[in-house]
Amino acid sequence: MPSAVVLLSGGLDSYTAAALVQRDGFDLHALSVLYGQRHLREIEFARRVARALGARQHLEVSVDLARIGGSALTSDIPVPKERAIDTAEIPTTYVPARNTVFLSLALAWAEVVGAHDIVIGANALDYSGYPDCRPEYLEAFERLAALATRAGVEGAPLRIHAPLLHMSKADIIRAGLSLGLDYGLTHSCYDPGPDGRPCGACDSCVLRAKGFAEAGAEDPLISAS
């Protein structure tokens, strides 16, 4: 089975993207990036998801994006709540160049494990308007990757898999449920309470709730809490 490096955040998108690529016959090497999130708790969810997927290995790499700042997720800028989600406006939860940093690390590790495939849960439909989730961005990264590494020089270019790119959140949830995924293992909130409960009002909570509602399913994370 060919190997794929999957960026795993502990959220439902990356879990579903990983499961879809696994179904297509890839052996998963899960990569989680500790980037100075406000809530390091996220990594616990990524570990659970990696175990549930039966990933061959799970690597956690630290990069100190809090030193760089510029985002509500890496500095003390407040997370916006009850925002009218308009993808024409980039919100303060955007982390400068986050996906470029994450994909770079995935590219590095792919080279080490001999993988020619990278999986990212990026979505350009029910999303917050981040520039680095757009199809043209991912295509540009794939072109860069083909030139960036030993594999590229040797003529084995790298593929970026973003199976959720054009799916609605409801479609993502339906696809995951049909694969038997347990979304109770995942976490989406940008600003959970001290007890870890989702705030219910940040973009990520709003998009998740809308997705479950449209899919006609119950969110096991909410029903359990």
Place this chain on the structure above:
Amino acid sequence: MPSAVVLLSGGLDSYTAAALVQRDGFDLHALSVLYGQRHLREIEFARRVARALGARQHLEVSVDLARIGGSALTSDIPVPKERAIDTAEIPTTYVPARNTVFLSLALAWAEVVGAHDIVIGANALDYSGYPDCRPEYLEAFERLAALATRAGVEGAPLRIHAPLLHMSKADIIRAGLSLGLDYGLTHSCYDPGPDGRPCGACDSCVLRAKGFAEAGAEDPLISAS
């Protein structure tokens, strides 16, 4: 004066690249990446160089590439010595996707400080044959950067400056000396002794010595030791 983010390693290439861009009218924001180098001492040289340049600020960001490994510079693979430098073969000192990781971090910080210019000391002539030092790689990164960030979306694309790209090491040293740079502040060795002295036999030492010899100049780092 427009701002530029410069990747500063403490070596002579990035020092010279920074000085050339500064001469062209840019205000420098120096960025050094602590990536699990065998010799963290490098950062001391980067600090000295940033001070000598009068950089507006100097940010040090950690990213744990040692977790990823795959290189003589991030793992216990020995650094090759007295190697016949042949750029058709990628040596073990190549760090998987290093420049992609570094440029991603520079891109993130550029967005935060409002810079539209990034400087890298990449050189594709007297170099070790790393894939991510080639002109086509840097062009692909520039295209990616134009799509990756808020600035790109708003129509202000980012420029990658690699002023040394087509210069020989001797040309680089001549250019730096004519700008009055003190190469005694810099450090190039991949495998210094416990006392910090350059080994004299790794690619980086060999290319540096060849450059000084061809430029008809004395290396202040060697003459001082």
